Amino acid sequence: MNRPTQAAIPRAADLENPLYYLENMETVLGWVLRHHRDLLTGGEVLHLENFFHLSVSARALLTRMVMRTGDLFRADKLAYPELESAEADALAELAANSWLDSQPVVSLDELFRLFTVAELRTGFAPLLAELGVPRSVSKGRMRALLEDRYSEARSMSEWPGMNSESVAGAGQTLVVRVCDMALFDRIRLMFFGNLRQSWSDFVLVELGHQRFEQVTFSPESRAFHRRGDVDNYLAMHHCREQLDQGVLASEVWSQLPEGTDNPWLTGRRNRLLLELGRQAERQGDRELALQAFAAGSHREARLKQLRLLERMKRFEDAWVIAQKWQATADGIVNEAEAQGMARIIKRLAVKVGASEPAAVKRPALTEWTVTLPHPGLLSVEMAVQEYLGTEEAPVVYVENTLINGLFGLLCWQVIFEPVPGAFFHPFHVGPVDLTREDFVARRQAMFDRCFDRLDDGSYRQRVLDNWDAKVGIANPFVIWPALSRELLELAMDCIPVLHLKVIFQRLLANIREHRSGFPDLIRFYPQAPDGDNRFEMIEVKGPGDRLQDHQVRWLEFFAGHGIPASVCYVRWQDGGESASAQTGVPG
Known part of the structure; x- marks a missing residue:
């Protein structure tokens, strides 16, 4: 044998x-x-x-x-x-x-x-x-x-x-x-690290074409520290399977394993409680739904608990909980949650006779229109890039790749830090907890040190050193074919470090949502004098296209922080006349 x-x-x-x-x-x-x-x-x-x-x-x-x-x-x-x-x-x-x-x-x-x-x-x-x-x-x-x-x-x-x-x-x-x-x-x-992936996800795939970061594995970095942790996960998985099969939430509730001191398993249990609450509400068991939403700490459970209390006309209870959450030290980071909470509080204020909160003023967006000949096979973004770009002010199509790439290269070592439950095997593109609520909290001190590099100016060398050392290795923020060393250097020459810092901070506040929604184009002014804007981001919208919610949130963020960004609406000429700007083109 x-x-x-x-x-x-x-x-x-x-x-x-x-x-x-x-x-x-x-x-x-x-x-x-x-x-x-x-x-x-x-x-x-x-x-x-x-x-x-x-x-x-x-x-x-x-x-x-x-x-x-x-x-x-x-x-x-x-x-x-x-x-x-x-x-x-x-x-x-x-x-x-x-x-x-x-x-x-x-x-x-x-x-x-x-x-x-x-x-x-x-x-x-x-x-x-x-x-x-x-x-x-x-x-x-x-x-x-x-x-x-x-x-x-x-x-x-x-x-x-x-x-x-x-x-x-x-x-x-x-x-x-x-x-x-x-x-x-x-x-x-x-x-x-999950039972969602089948054996075919590894046994029958070609992984050799991709290079992976070599993460140090140790007993301390494992998600499972004892056999009982594995048993706990399997028990929760069984509960979730039963919910998916339509078993009554009350029956599943009685089988729910107790919480543990394992943060990774706690996160999974919070997500299970959220789903159990949803199923209980659909099945008409409102009290169990409230109990499940309150038992976990998943952010979505906050709004669901309040909305259910509203439907049950328990306005005073909902008001007390909403006020308590708003006053907590951690606050509400998720913008969608903040928006939903603001709407609920506005409705509840009327019901309980409290003062209605003042409306938050939204910053105005910079918008302009240009009329261009139809580009044929070129995309609308490429057409605007060709129209605006000059040797002195190059325009690059970057969409979500440039800012994410700069962040991924600056924080490479933090992203691949082997914190418990982040990596299970040597073939991960990134940490499995990347989009979970506690991703940043579990690495806060390390991210703080990364951001210190933005303050002391050493960030530039760290980005370029990681580019040289890691080029081609999979990273959830870095799309290698879309980047070059020259583009990174030009971007760091022109984008003020304070702008990079606040953008990165927002990115970390909600990685799942904030990795996308960046403007399509970026125009650089490398020869502009100190004190002038040396870059601007441009979101391009063709005829009939409109801004998506996550794009609007980024653009409003840029406007609120004095970061140059605008929306270019494109119209096509009927004939073949030369292009002309309809309303003020930035720059």
Whole structure:
């Protein structure tokens, strides 16, 4: 038997290898054994180590079954030409090593999933004839007729006409069940950090074309510190599955695991409580919904709790909670939440007889219009770029790439800091908690040091050093093909550091929403004298297009902080006349 060697630094398999999926599975198992051995029982460790002692064909066939849906398989349908030996031999080896049950107990539902209607009609022919049912009976009708008689699961030899001689051939195993799917789910969770991703997300993908930052893994950086953490996650996952299946929220509430001292798991529990509250409200259990919303600290739960109290006409309760939240030290960072809270407080003030809060004045946007010849195949953004750009004032199409790229390069080391629960394996584009509410709070001191570089002027060298050292490595903020060292240097020459700082601060306030919505173009004035604006951002809107909400919020932010930005509305000429500005073009 060929036992594979496990590299210290795992790598993705070459798709030219017909058994690449096995190589990737071995990478996963080896990684978990190295980094999470203490979270496995002694029996689980021995079983996984046994996997590497199986023959290549047995390991490959087991991997194929684990990757598929369910744990029950027809042996005669397992056909993989890349195996070195016959599937029957591999199945026998897996059964002998307790990876498969070759005599599984099968329920009626499982039987009907495994076999075709023709096979079932043949197997149950005598009974169907006894019941006076025609041979042309549908699969669904047949199952309904049989469910009372066959309510108990049984071995394949006990099912009428369902034995190896009548279906698969004499001496052949008919149906097998993978014995350790729960163990593979546990491994999948410890490797991916979630159960949303399937084995195919790693085992069947080509990762070799992408380069990943090498993050230092240590026991302290793991999301799971003890086996109970994994059990807690699995219990919450089961609760979420039940909610998705329509189980009553009150039943799921009784199964909800207690909170833990693990911040990463606490965040997941808050999201589960939010969903449980939503489901309870839909099911008419308003008191449980309020209890669930109040039990967690998810930001969305705040507004949902207040809106539900409004619908229940408990205005005084809602008013007290809203005032308390507004007075908390952390405040409301999310702009959408702040907007929703302001609307609720305005409505509640009327209901409780309080003074209505003063309306917040929104800054005016700079807008202008230009008429251009139709650009043909060029986009409207490219047409405006060509129209405005000069040698002295170059215009670059950047949209969301430039500001995000500058931020990602400045804060590279913080983004890839191995805080607990941020990275689970070596193939992450970025930390898995990037868009979670506590992403910044868990790294606040490190981000503060990054921003100190903006204050002391060393940010420029840090950006360029990271460009030179990291070029081509995946980063959730850096789109390498859209950037160049020259563009970064020009941007840092022209964009005042104070503008960069406030933009980065807003970006961090809500990464999920604020990574997008930046203006399409940026125009630089590298020769402008000190004190003058040396750049401006321009959002381009073609005929019939309009600003999106997240774009408006960025533009209002720029206006409120004196950052030059405007909206250019484009009209197309009827004829081929030269372009002319309709209203004041900035610059």
